[in-house]
Amino acid sequence: MIYGYLRKSSEEGSTSSFDTQKFKINSYCNIHNLRVNEWFEDVCSGGLLLYQREQGGLLTTKLKKGDTIICSALDRYSRSHYGLVNDVEKYRRLKIRLIFTDLGDVISSDSLGSVFYQILSIMSEWYRKSLSEKQIVAKDKLKKQGKYTGGKVRKGYDLGENGQLVVCEKEQKEINLVKSLRAKGKKYKEIKSFMEKYTSRKWHYSFINKLLTRDREEQLIKNICNIELERNMCDV
Numbered sequence: 001m002i003y004g005y006l007r008k009s010s011e012e013g014s015t016s017s018f019d020t021q022k023f024k025i026n027s028y029c030n031i032h033n034l035r036v037n038e039w040f041e042d043v044c045s046g047g048l049l050l051y052q053r054e055q056g057g058l059l060t061t062k063l064k065k066g067d068t069i070i071c072s073a074l075d076r077y078s079r080s081h082y083g084l085v086n087d088v089e090k091y092r093r094l095k096i097r098l099i100f101t102d103l104g105d106v107i108s109s110d111s112l113g114s115v116f117y118q119i120l121s122i123m124s125e126w127y128r129k130s131l132s133e134k135q136i137v138a139k140d141k142l143k144k145q146g147k148y149t150g151g152k153v154r155k156g157y158d159l160g161e162n163g164q165l166v167v168c169e170k171e172q173k174e175i176n177l178v179k180s181l182r183a184k185g186k187k188y189k190e191i192k193s194f195m196e197k198y199t200s201r202k203w204h205y206s207f208i209n210k211l212l213t214r215d216r217e218e219q220l221i222k223n224i225c226n227i228e229l230e231r232n233m234c235d236v
Contacts, residue, residue, distance in 0.1 A: 002029075002068045003059055004036040007076045010043055021072040028070065028101040036070065038062075046079030050087060068097040174199065178211050 004025050008017040018041055029035055040055040050056040059069070069091075071077040077100070078084045091098050091107050099105045174195070181191045188205050195203045 001037045001062070001064070002034055002070065003062070004039045005042075005056070005059060005069055005071050005077065006039065007042045007044065007046065007053075007056075007071075009045060021076060024072040024101045025070050028099070034068075034070075046075055046077075049080060049083040050078065063094070063096055065094050065096065068099060070099045070101070072101050074100050074103065175211055178208060182212055 004022065006018050006021045006025075008021075022039070025036065040059045042053045042055045044053050048056075051060045063069075069077075074084075077098075078087070088098065088106065090096075096107070097105050098107050177198070178191055178195065181194060186194070188208055191208055192203050192205060195208070
């Protein structure tokens with residue numbers, strides 16, 4: 001099946017935009033001996049992912065291996081780099097053709113399609129790394145503010161209002177007890193046995209080790225930071 005996809009923003013108003021897009025698509029089809037079987041028209045922002053649009057979402061449910069989507073231009077299909085990259089990678093796997101009348105088939109292995117895909121792949125890798133770096137910075141900032149950073153809440157704390165971590169006295173007492181037993185020279189097996197009797201629940205060696213090494217690792221990082229800070233001050 002060949003699907004023609006048209007999109008315009010609500011600010012464009014008249015139907016002339018759809019008429020122009022359809023004319024470009026039909027002209028392309030006439031040159032390449034193709035015929036559109038079904039049309040989809042959306043009035044929405046190009047920033048929305050295709051499946052988030054009314055007609056675009058319907059189109060995605062109909063797509064099958066070997067189908068073709070034709071748009072008059074890249075920006076009519078999507079203004080979202082993230083959405084475009086994901087869709088192109090998906091279509092490439094499913095052997096679905098994506099054609100823009102001014103670029104041709106961007107999924108194909110011809111020179112232009114191949115170059116387009118390589119550019120998208122590079123941009124995709126940059127996007128993933130950029131997003132990862134932003135997440136690391138954001139998590140580090142939340143951690144310094146004593147706020148929840150996602151995942152399982154750290155032992156010894158509860159999740160309070162506004163994502164703020166608050167001390168859980170019961171769990172802190174258990175942590176201190178584990179440290180106290182270790183400081184007295186108790187082996188992991190002895191600590192495990194004592195804590196299971198004390199709390200009436202199962203304890204694992206890996207968790208006990210995590211509690212005992214967590215503070216040491218954090219203190220080591222602080223010490224390194226302090227040494228580096230003192231070194232920089234001496235250099236000034």
